[in-house]
Amino acid sequence: MTKQTEHTLSSKHLFIQKIIQKKCMRIFCMHVFSMSCLAILLFAATSHNALATTDPPRENLVPGGIAVVPISKVHTILTPHVTYNNRRVMVLDGKFIWYAVVGISLAAKPGQHELRIDRADGKIKIKTFTVKPKKYEAQHITLKDKRKVNPYKKDLTRIKKEKKLISSAFQSWRNDVPSETLFTLPVEGRLSSPFGLRRFFNKQARKPHSGIDIAAPKGAPIKAPAGGEILRTGNYFFNGNSVFIDHGQGLVTMYCHMDKIDVKVGQQVKQGEAIGKVGMTGRVTGPHVHWSVSINDTRVDPNLFFPETIETALAKKAKLN
Numbered sequence: 333m334t335k336q337t338e339h340t341l342s343s344k345h346l347f348i349q350k351i352i353q354k355k356c357m358r359i360f361c362m363h364v365f366s367m368s369c370l371a372i373l374l375f376a377a378t379s380h381n382a383l384a385t386t387d388p389p390r391e392n393l394v395p396g397g398i399a400v401v402p403i404s405k406v407h408t409i410l411t412p413h414v415t416y417n418n419r420r421v422m423v424l425d426g427k428f429i430w431y432a433v434v435g436i437s438l439a440a441k442p443g444q445h446e447l448r449i450d451r452a453d454g455k456i457k458i459k460t461f462t463v464k465p466k467k468y469e470a471q472h473i474t475l476k477d478k479r480k481v482n483p484y485k486k487d488l489t490r491i492k493k494e495k496k497l498i499s500s501a502f503q504s505w506r507n508d509v510p511s512e513t514l515f516t517l518p519v520e521g522r523l524s525s526p527f528g529l530r531r532f533f534n535k536q537a538r539k540p541h542s543g544i545d546i547a548a549p550k551g552a553p554i555k556a557p558a559g560g561e562i563l564r565t566g567n568y569f570f571n572g573n574s575v576f577i578d579h580g581q582g583l584v585t586m587y588c589h590m591d592k593i594d595v596k597v598g599q600q601v602k603q604g605e606a607i608g609k610v611g612m613t614g615r616v617t618g619p620h621v622h623w624s625v626s627i628n629d630t631r632v633d634p635n636l637f638f639p640e641t642i643e644t645a646l647a648k649k650a651k652l653n
Contacts, residue, residue: 386424388433389513390636394466395442396528396540398627398636399434401461402426403449413450419628420505421447422581424513433513435630436463438528438540468528468540473617480570480615481533487569494568501564501576501584502626508580512603515557515637518587519610519621520650521548523643527633542631543586543624544642550619552610554587557637562599562607571622572614575607582629588622589614 391400403412403423414421414432422433432447442465449457475481483491525545531538560579567573571588575595578584591611601607612619625634635642 386509386511386513388424388426388431390639392633392636393436393461394464395436395440396438396466396468396631396633397436397463398632399432399436399445399461399463401432401434401447401459402429403432403447403457403459404430410452412452415448415450416445416628419630420582421628422510422583424509432459433627434461435627435632437630438468438542466528468530470532471525471529471541472532472535475533475615475617477615478534481536483569491569494566497564497566498568498571498586499629501586502631503629504563504578504584505582506561506578506580510579510581510583511559512579513558513583513637514639515634516555516603517546517642517645517649518557518623519546519548519552519554521546521552521610521620521646523547523646524620526643527635543588543622544634545620545622546642546646547618547620548610550591550610550612553606554590554608554610554621556601556603556605556607557585559600559602560585562595562597562601565593565595565597568614570615572616573608573611574614577601577607582627584626586622586624586626588624589616589620591619 388400389398391398393399403414411423411425412430414423416434424431424433434447436445440463442463444460444462447459447461449459451457479487523544524547525541527541527544529541531541556577558579560577562575563578563584564576565574568588573590573593574586574588575590575593576584576586587607589611590608590613592609593607594609595601595607610619610621623634624631625637626632638645
C-alpha cells in the first residue's frame with residue numbers, strides 16, 4: 333500500500349469519525365432538550381397542584397345535596413369544562429385528579445343524572461351519578477303581617493324586579509377557584525330552621541326553605557364564612573337587607589334580614605371578616621340571619637361545607653363562650 337493510498341484512507345476515516353461525532357452530539361442535544369422539557373412540564377404540573385388544590389365539600393346524593401364526581405383518571409394542566417343541566421359546574425383540583433362539585437336541586441328527581449365534560453381535545457365525555465330520594469320535614473309559620481304572605485299588587489311588581497336581581501346574583505360565574513370550601517360559621521347563635529323544610533305560612537304552602545336560619549341577638553356580627561368578593565347588596569321585600577358574596581366558580585352565598593350592611597359591592601372579604609349585623613328586616617318573626625349557599629345556581633345544604641353539622645359547630649361555640 334502506497335503512502336498516498338494510506339493518506340487517502342486516513343482522511344476518509346477522519347471524515348467518517350467527524351460525521352459520527354456530529355450525529356452523536358445532535359442525538360445527545362435532542363435527548364437533553366427533551367428531558368429538560370419534560371422536567372419543566374412536571375415542575376409546572378406539581379407547582380400547579382401545590383398551589384391550586386382545594387378540598388371539595390362533603391357529598392350527599394339527595395335533592396338539596398352535592399355530588400362530588402371524579403371526572404378524569406389522570407391530571408391535566410388545563411381545567412376541564414363541565415356542565416350539568418346546561419349550567420357550568422365547579423371543578424376542583426384534587427392533585428392527581430379533577431373533581432366536579434355539583435349542586436343538586438331540591439326539585440331533583442331520584443335516579444341517574446348526567447354531567448357533560450368538554451375535553452381540551454374536542455371530545456365530549458359523559459359521567460353519571462345517582463340521586464337518592466329524601467323527604468324533608470314540614471314547618472308551619474304564623475305571621476301577623478299578612479302582607480308578607482299575600483303581597484299587594486304593587487308589592488308583586490317590586491318582588492318580580494327583585495327576583496331577577498337575586499337570580500342574576502346566583503348565576504354569577506368567576507373562574508377564580510374558591511379560597512375555602514371548608515366554611516366557618518357566619519354568626520353565633522341557635523339553629524332555628526334547618527335546610528329543606530317544606531314551608532307553610534299561615535297554612536299556605538310556599539317554596540321549600542333553601543337555606544338555614546340562625547337565631548341571634550339583634551346587632552350580633554355576621555361574618556364571611558369564606559373569602560370572596562361582595563357581589564350585591566340591597567333591601568328586598570321578603571329578604572330584607574341582604575348581602576351576596578361571590579366565592580368563585582359559581583359558589584355564591586346570601587345573608588338576609590340584616591339590621592345593617594357593612595360592606596360595598598366589589599369589596600374583597602376574607603374568611604371571618606364582618607359583613608354586617610343581625611336584624612329582623614323583611615319577612616321574619618324575630619332577629620336571625622337566613623343563610624343560603626348556592627353552586628351552579630342551585631341552593632344546597634350549607635351543612636355540607638362543614639366537617640360536622642352546623643348545629644354541632646354552634647353548640648361547640650356556645651360552650652366556649
